[in-house]
Amino acid sequence: DVKVTQSSRYLVKRTGEKVFLECVQDMDHENMFWYRQDPGLGLRLIYFSYDVKMKEKGDIPEGYSVSREKKERFSLILESASTNQTSMYLCASSLIGTDTQYFGPGTRLTVL
Amino acid sequence: GENVEQHPSTLSVQEGDSAVIKCTYSDSASNYFPWYKQELGKRPQLIIDIRSNVGEKKDQRIAVTLNKTAKHFSLHITETQPEDSAVYFCAAKVVGTASKLTFGTGTRLQVTL
Numbered sequence: 001d002v003k004v005t006q007s008s009r010y011l012v013k014r015t016g017e018k019v020f021l022e023c024v025q026d027m028d029h030e031n032m033f034w035y036r037q038d039p040g041l042g043l044r045l046i047y048f049s050y051d052v053k054m055k056e057k058g059d060i061p062e063g064y065s066v067s068r069e070k071k072e073r074f075s076l077i078l079e080s081a082s083t084n085q086t087s088m089y090l091c092a093s094s095l096i097g098t099d100t101q102y103f104g105p106g107t108r109l110t111v112l
Numbered sequence: 113g114e115n116v117e118q119h120p121s122t123l124s125v126q127e128g129d130s131a132v133i134k135c136t137y138s139d140s141a142s143n144y145f146p147w148y149k150q151e152l153g154k155r156p157q158l159i160i161d162i163r164s165n166v167g168e169k170k171d172q173r174i175a176v177t178l179n180k181t182a183k184h185f186s187l188h189i190t191e192t193q194p195e196d197s198a199v200y201f202c203a204a205k206v207v208g209t210a211s212k213l214t215f216g217t218g219t220r221l222q223v224t225l
Binding site: 004031033035041042043044048050058090094096098099100101103104105106 | 118161203
């Protein structure tokens with residue numbers, strides 16, 4: 001059974017702080033994704049990675065960066081958190097050659 | 113890039129009735145169309161998907177139809193039950209984009225007793 005975990009379920013940070021959100025999957029998936037989920041806007045792709053040290057911008061990459069140093073771990077970084085980054089962040093992974101994405105439980109981030 | 117529109121944003125049906133959620137996509141190169149269900153407080157999970165070489169797919173009470181000419185696809189749930197209450201997301205994948213999905217904005221389905 002695929003397991004995708006995220007480091008925190010809830011996180012509260014202050015404006016200007018550097019924030020790290022971590023995602024780990026245990027199924028040796030090559031592809032990993034970061035989305036943010038906002039009411040009425042659905043799931044919007046921030047960044048994705050199809051291999052270690054590889055990354056591609058999604059639809060809303062501004063204000064975010066990512067790191068993938070190991071295959072199982074994909075980190076989302078908010079260099080200087082702002083209030084408009086308050087959101088639910090979802091990580092997902094998929095096996096190369098397949099299209100099914102498996103999601104983590106999400107991190108609800110509040111930036112004050 | 114790909115754009116996916118989803119309607120309606122909310123849908124309320126009585127238990128036992130059918131529910132239909134519709135999505136349109138913009139990129140004719142899209143070839144994969146999954147549907148995810150997200151129950152309250154839970155993670156999204158794939159419930160059914162369809163590829164562009166198929167017009168319809170069924171899995172028990174759930175079916176998905178695809179009209180490539182019109183660039184739209186729909187989710188049909190028959191004999192709805194309270195446990196079908198959730199937010200449903202459609203998505204589309206453009207061929208050759210490494211499993212990158214573009215999601216619709218979601219439909220909140222409420223099944224009332």
